[in-house]
Amino acid sequence: ETGVTQSPTHLIKTRGQQVTLRCSSQSGHNTVSWYQQALGQGPQFIFQYYREEENGRGNFPPRFSGLQFPNYSSELNVNALELDDSALYLCASSPLVNVNTEAFFGQGTRLTVV
């Protein structure tokens, strides 16, 4: 059973560009959540996808968008990158939409915006 995998592990983008981060959920998991972790901070909830539909969203602007595919993998897209978008982006999958079940986290994608 493979765990949650994220790609790429690191990338550098220029302010104003667009970026796509990818996440493969753990086998059998239909729910994927994305979190942003700024340096020295705890993760902040961006949004969650359940069966290809957005199931909830945190306090992030619309330039943060996502997709979930039929195989339950997911993408996080960020448009018009800003310097403050520099962070570790974490993907978490779980077998049920209820967060009280354990969420399994990937290793994250470190995004640097210059």
Added chain:
Amino acid sequence: AQSVTQLGSHVSVSEGALVLLRCNYSSSVPPYLFWYVQYPNQGLQLLLKYTSAATLVKGINGFEAEFKKSETSFHLTKPSAHMSDAAEYFCAVTQNSGYALNFGKGTSLLVTP
């Protein structure tokens, strides 16, 4: 809104000493509480969770936490620290919606020989 506050951004203990990491929660309803650990350059790993069953929760790697409603606390403890316990620890609570987590700012644990 549900939130947690972690007291102490850095904690240093000697190998073999007691580990105590503090977490207080703010919740208008009975909360579900979690402790996660993050090793350098890695994602988060669940240590334990409280879901209103037993107030003393045992987790992996010898950690445990006690839910105290009167103190609105959910402190993480381990009787004897090991060098491999050095990591960042996050306390988290479910949001009102029930589908996402609100994390604290984290406590960095340093274990010295």
